Amino acid sequence: MTVSNNGTAGDPGRPDTRFKTFFSFLITFVLLFLSWLVLSGKFEPLLLWLGAISSFFVAYYFYDLLFPDLESNYAGISFRFICYVPWLIWEIIKANFHLLYLAFHPRMKDLIDPHIITFKTNLKSDIAITTLANSITLTPGTITVTATSDGVFKVHAIDRPSAEALPGTMLEKVAKVFGEQI
Amino acid sequence: MLWIDLIVLTFVIFCAIAAITVKDLLATAILFGAYSFMMCLLWAVMGAVDVAFTEASVGAGVSTVFFVAAVFRTSRRTKD
Amino acid sequence: MITFFLSVALGLLFLMLFSIYRALFGPTVLDRLIGVNAIGSKTVVLLLLIGFLYERVDMFVDIALAYAFLNFIAVLAASRYFHKRKGLYEESFMD
Amino acid sequence: MDILDILVIILLLTGLFFFLGGAVGIIRMPDFYSRLHPAGKLDTLGIFAMVTGFAVYNLHHFSIESLLLSIKMFLIVFFVFLSSPTATHSIVDAGMRAGLRHWTKKKRKG
Amino acid sequence: MTDLLPLIVAKYNYWLYVILMMIGLYAMIAKNNLIKKLVGMNIFQTAIILFYVSIGYKVDATLPIIQGAHGGQGAAIQAADYINPLPHVLMLTAIVVSVATFGVAMALAVRIYQRYQTLEEDELRMRLSE
Amino acid sequence: MKLLGFIVVSLAGALLLYGTQDFPAWGDPQSPASVHLSNDYIEKAVDQTQVPNLVTAVLADYRGFDTMFETAVIFCAGLACFLLLRDFSKKRERYYRHVSTGVILHVKNQEKKLTVGNEFEYMDKDWVPSDLIIKTICRILIPFIQIYALYVVAHGDFSPGGGFQGGVIFGASFILMAISYNLKTLVNRIKEKVFGIFAAVGVLIYVGIAALCMPMGGNFLDYSKLAPLIPGDPGHIRALGMLGVEIGVGIAVTAAMAIIYINIVSEGRHDEGL
Numbered sequence: 001m002t003v004s005n006n007g008t009a010g011d012p013g014r015p016d017t018r019f020k021t022f023f024s025f026l027i028t029f030v031l032l033f034l035s036w037l038v039l040s041g042k043f044e045p046l047l048l049w050l051g052a053i054s055s056f057f058v059a060y061y062f063y064d065l066l067f068p069d070l071e072s073n074y075a076g077i078s079f080r081f082i083c084y085v086p087w088l089i090w091e092i093i094k095a096n097f098h099l100l101y102l103a104f105h106p107r108m109k110d111l112i113d114p115h116i117i118t119f120k121t122n123l124k125s126d127i128a129i130t131t132l133a134n135s136i137t138l139t140p141g142t143i144t145v146t147a148t149s150d151g152v153f154k155v156h157a158i159d160r161p162s163a164e165a166l167p168g169t170m171l172e173k174v175a176k177v178f179g180e181q182i
Numbered sequence: 183m184l185w186i187d188l189i190v191l192t193f194v195i196f197c198a199i200a201a202i203t204v205k206d207l208l209a210t211a212i213l214f215g216a217y218s219f220m221m222c223l224l225w226a227v228m229g230a231v232d233v234a235f236t237e238a239s240v241g242a243g244v245s246t247v248f249f250v251a252a253v254f255r256t257s258r259r260t261k262d
Numbered sequence: 263m264i265t266f267f268l269s270v271a272l273g274l275l276f277l278m279l280f281s282i283y284r285a286l287f288g289p290t291v292l293d294r295l296i297g298v299n300a301i302g303s304k305t306v307v308l309l310l311l312i313g314f315l316y317e318r319v320d321m322f323v324d325i326a327l328a329y330a331f332l333n334f335i336a337v338l339a340a341s342r343y344f345h346k347r348k349g350l351y352e353e354s355f356m357d
Numbered sequence: 358m359d360i361l362d363i364l365v366i367i368l369l370l371t372g373l374f375f376f377l378g379g380a381v382g383i384i385r386m387p388d389f390y391s392r393l394h395p396a397g398k399l400d401t402l403g404i405f406a407m408v409t410g411f412a413v414y415n416l417h418h419f420s421i422e423s424l425l426l427s428i429k430m431f432l433i434v435f436f437v438f439l440s441s442p443t444a445t446h447s448i449v450d451a452g453m454r455a456g457l458r459h460w461t462k463k464k465r466k467g
Numbered sequence: 468m469t470d471l472l473p474l475i476v477a478k479y480n481y482w483l484y485v486i487l488m489m490i491g492l493y494a495m496i497a498k499n500n501l502i503k504k505l506v507g508m509n510i511f512q513t514a515i516i517l518f519y520v521s522i523g524y525k526v527d528a529t530l531p532i533i534q535g536a537h538g539g540q541g542a543a544i545q546a547a548d549y550i551n552p553l554p555h556v557l558m559l560t561a562i563v564v565s566v567a568t569f570g571v572a573m574a575l576a577v578r579i580y581q582r583y584q585t586l587e588e589d590e591l592r593m594r595l596s597e
Numbered sequence: 598m599k600l601l602g603f604i605v606v607s608l609a610g611a612l613l614l615y616g617t618q619d620f621p622a623w624g625d626p627q628s629p630a631s632v633h634l635s636n637d638y639i640e641k642a643v644d645q646t647q648v649p650n651l652v653t654a655v656l657a658d659y660r661g662f663d664t665m666f667e668t669a670v671i672f673c674a675g676l677a678c679f680l681l682l683r684d685f686s687k688k689r690e691r692y693y694r695h696v697s698t699g700v701i702l703h704v705k706n707q708e709k710k711l712t713v714g715n716e717f718e719y720m721d722k723d724w725v726p727s728d729l730i731i732k733t734i735c736r737i738l739i740p741f742i743q744i745y746a747l748y749v750v751a752h753g754d755f756s757p758g759g760g761f762q763g764g765v766i767f768g769a770s771f772i773l774m775a776i777s778y779n780l781k782t783l784v785n786r787i788k789e790k791v792f793g794i795f796a797a798v799g800v801l802i803y804v805g806i807a808a809l810c811m812p813m814g815g816n817f818l819d820y821s822k823l824a825p826l827i828p829g830d831p832g833h834i835r836a837l838g839m840l841g842v843e844i845g846v847g848i849a850v851t852a853a854m855a856i857i858y859i860n861i862v863s864e865g866r867h868d869e870g871l
Contacts, residue, residue, distance in 0.1 A: 243332030567674035
């Protein structure tokens, strides 16, 4: 689900929707205030008050940007996402050496073979699609060209080995993080 | 510190010359953004942190966007 | 350690030369955009390095952070141009 | 010269090496799409390595302030990791829409 | 030869600021396109800002943000330890005004293009004389 | 013209290069710019204003008039863009898109209006589907950019930054929203009037704080006279006054940047943009 064009998340009249709106506001507020604390690094009353006011202001007007869809289980997702990040970084580092090898190879033009591959996944939510797309882009050798909301990915790969690795384990991991079917 | 300053100054000259000679206004916009990046670096080297901050936010961010917007609404073509 | 930081900064500036070559000599506008993006990412690191050279890095982190944001916005705007307007090849070569 | 300094030096040199790969790749690759591969990603990893090095160096004189400063530096990494692939994707999408053809081997042979 | 390097180092900033300013001036005089002229104007502005910031720099001085002064009283502040803040203030104002003028100039360019369908100076002059 | 320009430029450049002989060496602590007034600022600013960032102290206190009119210049720039470009005339042609099938309707007659809702949506002339990845990432980034901008405004006293920089970054977050979704989203979310009012309110906050010093018995922009109004340490009052002024500048700059961008990118019609 995306943010609707006129910017209101759902119908504010119904009580459960109103509660969800408040909940999304609260999470946004807490997150923003934490980031204020990290940014500021000073714990004086004046600055803390200013931080609270600023976080309130931003969270009040833009609460629907961070968490538009409160059906999902954000706690579980964020925990599994944090577990996913180290694996991703390790994967990025591993694959980067391949790209370094390509870049420094004297006969590079024989090694590379750019082409475009298309594959379809069953991911539904746009945050999952975005995570997969950005993971693919960060893993060297492949760049996501387009990713549509029905889960079709078009990927530009620089050579055959990096293209063959897709979608593979990365898709499984991302689907597991966001609790979706593969 | 001194050598950083001298090298970045030379880069700035390159960017400035390229920005006014290139025959595509969008490329001018992009090169002008690069020019602003360099200027920001230069001011950071000279210790003018506030000026560097202003240039980073104004020159690199907003004025490039204005430039692209104006090119979007006019034409990219130019004779010189 | 300061000498080491200084040499790292000079090395980064040397590497920036490659990106500047790409930004100046195209051939297409999008290649220039790649070059400028690469310059931006090196500049973020260079700002932090200058902060360590001044031994006041807490002042420079803000600038680097703002830089990372705004570089992103500028690149996004410039590439968004091509989502709406066609015709990359017209007058895209330098001289 | 203690262990932290050596760690910092290793991290910075790693970052510099990644940046070097990115720069060489930008120059040597044959077309726009393949240039994006080194430019977009080796630079991201270079930032990651170097900023990690800075954060470690900053923890040299440990205090609550320097810890917060290091976390702040990691915010840069966080935002770069979010924004850099998006920028890369945006550029490659622009190239596709503008109709830029990608380099293939067949074209070179024929 | 040994005397030449300090001379170059001492004046290099000023020379390059002159060159930059002349690039901007040339673009303002000789270029035909209005947006190119604007870029020239901005380069000119930054050259002047560069000059001002350069004369405020001091060797072996730190940033114009007093260290450890927040709240309590620090030690006596030596003026030679801090870079001159006055040019920074003036130039900060100049940059922000420059972006405002840049925005207005861009708006004018868009308006001119709406009316005359061109941004080239000679074509504009032709249209105006018709 | 080119030759003439080149001659003029070379002559002027040669003269200026000749003039650089008399300049002090780069980084000379005894250069004329650094011996007169600025030393006073450096040595006394912290005692007088309790603000460690000398640039902010000089900008918002010693040279407060300068900054006030600069804010007015920004406001006038926004106003000028509005007056130059804003186009209130109704569009003749409209484009609608049927959401489920993707069929595009081109309505040339103004009277016939389709109801926009779940079935149809507005479309631009050169509309492209907004990109899913860019949209999602920007959705996540925008609140953080905004909190960062507010942080920059609030910490102008201790670290680089202040009203201008924070305002510009906050404006850039709106621009990012317009780029990643479309211009209609931004215009619907925050009305044009709101931006206009905020630009004026920002300048008004600055002038108001400055003018409030006069009935309290001081000069214009003499923040120390505001001490009875605000509880707390009276020595700190100048820093608080500067903070208020910076907030005003930030609001004005934010609104002005958004107005300039929206008007340029849509040629004043506020319907379609980058």
